[in-house]
Amino acid sequence: MWYLQNREELDKEISEFLNQRIEKIPKKINGLILPHAGYLFSGKIMGKAIRLIKNKRIKRAIILGPSHNVYLNGVVTSSKKQWKTPLGEINISESDFEKGEIEHEHSIDNQIPFLQKLKIKEILPLMVGEINNMEAMKIAEKISNIEGIYIFSTDLSHFFLYETAVEKDRRSIEIIEKLDVENFDKIDACGIYPLRILMYLCKIKNFKPHLIEYKNSGDITGEQANVVGYASFFF
Numbered sequence: 001m002w003y004l005q006n007r008e009e010l011d012k013e014i015s016e017f018l019n020q021r022i023e024k025i026p027k028k029i030n031g032l033i034l035p036h037a038g039y040l041f042s043g044k045i046m047g048k049a050i051r052l053i054k055n056k057r058i059k060r061a062i063i064l065g066p067s068h069n070v071y072l073n074g075v076v077t078s079s080k081k082q083w084k085t086p087l088g089e090i091n092i093s094e095s096d097f098e099k100g101e102i103e104h105e106h107s108i109d110n111q112i113p114f115l116q117k118l119k120i121k122e123i124l125p126l127m128v129g130e131i132n133n134m135e136a137m138k139i140a141e142k143i144s145n146i147e148g149i150y151i152f153s154t155d156l157s158h159f160f161l162y163e164t165a166v167e168k169d170r171r172s173i174e175i176i177e178k179l180d181v182e183n184f185d186k187i188d189a190c191g192i193y194p195l196r197i198l199m200y201l202c203k204i205k206n207f208k209p210h211l212i213e214y215k216n217s218g219d220i221t222g223e224q225a226n227v228v229g230y231a232s233f234f235f
Contacts, residue, residue: 002106003039003113007086013039014117017047018054026234029053030207031150033176033198035230036065036107036191041217042155042230049212049232050114053149060093060122060148061115064194065107072129075139076100083123085109087116093124093146102127107153107191115151124148128193133200136193140200152198154191156229162218169214169229176233177209188229207235 004010017039032049035042064075079099082089090112102108108125115123124146131139143150157168172187174180176195179202189195202208211233218227 001038002110003043005086010086010113011117013043014047014113017043018051018114018117020044020048020051022048022051025052029056029149029234030205031152031235033152033154033209033231033233033235034111035155035232036110036153037155037217037228037230039110041220041228045213045215045230045232046111046114049234050118052212052234054118056149058118058120058149060124060146061111061120061151062124062126062143062146062148063108063111063151063153064126064128064197065105065111065153066191066194067105067127067129068107068190069104070129072127074098074129074131074135076102076127076129078102078125083109083112083125085113085116087113090116090120091122093122095124097126100127111151111153120149128197131193131196133196136196137200140197140204143197144201144204150201152191152194154189154195156216156231157188158190158228159226162216162224162227165216165218165227165229169216169231173211173214173231177211179203179208202235209233209235
């Protein structure tokens with residue numbers, strides 16, 4: 001399980017994740033880049049970022065996450081009208097994206113309880129498969145016209161020694177913050193295709209990503225081998 005399945009326990013845990021001190025909250029937030037590991041590992045990092053959009057009166061979240069279990073070209077949204085978690089159901093926006101069964105994808109599902117907790121009423125979930133630059137640009141142009149908060153879901157490097165992971169992740173973070181398209185392929189992340197869309201969306205909308213927090217699983221468990229990197233950003 002990626003998160004607690006008991007409604008009351010999950011609600012309490014998310015409240016704790018959201019109740020973290022942040023020194024400065026930006027006035028304008030258009031979107032977030034968030035990790036999607038089990039809450040034990042990345043819940044605090046997710047909560048610290050999502051807290052930035054608390055009380056922002058956001059009606060819709062556009063969630064883009066990578067496909068972990070199904071090989072896919074392009075982008076697929078849910079064929080259902082609602083997405084269910086232990087916190088209840090949330091409406092899925094109508095769109096003309098290709099539709100399929102995507103509720104199994106944890107990169108999307110792990111974001112939703114946090115959004116439900118913030119009383120967001122509607123989501124557009126997009127599971128992103130393999131895409132090239134031209135396809136990423138077209139998707140970015142398409143979603144740039146959809147009103148809502150953008151959520152890009154990705155973890156960073158996987159299964160390196162602690163020091164190697166930190167080095168790789170710092171390089172990825174720098175490329176993301178600078179929107180460095182030329183060095184995009186040097187990013188080490190499982191959400192590489194959603195991030196490709198992010199690059200073009202930010203250029204279209206004149207957004208700029210800013211790091212909120214970085215940690216890896218070694219910081220949480222104390223295990224220094226085979227760590228996974230997690231970072232959150234706002235833009």
